Amino acid sequence: MKNLKLTLPRTLLFGILLAGGIVYYCKNGINSMETYEIVLSAVLMLALLTLILLKIFVEVKKGS
Numbered sequence: 001m002k003n004l005k006l007t008l009p010r011t012l013l014f015g016i017l018l019a020g021g022i023v024y025y026c027k028n029g030i031n032s033m034e035t036y037e038i039v040l041s042a043v044l045m046l047a048l049l050t051l052i053l054l055k056i057f058v059e060v061k062k063g064s
Helices: 002-028 035-063
Strands: none
16 A cells, blocks of 8 residues: 555645635635536546546555
């Protein structure tokens, strides 16, 4: 499991984007965001989360 260090940049980016989105939403509310911004953010966050989970599952499978 020591090879999971490779996911740190992705995990940090995911955390920063998630925290930034939550702060923006709390300050401005949903009405200040365009629909395409919400959809694009959701797609990018899902893609990043998928990459993180794939990396973890591949490393765990290699270790087994």
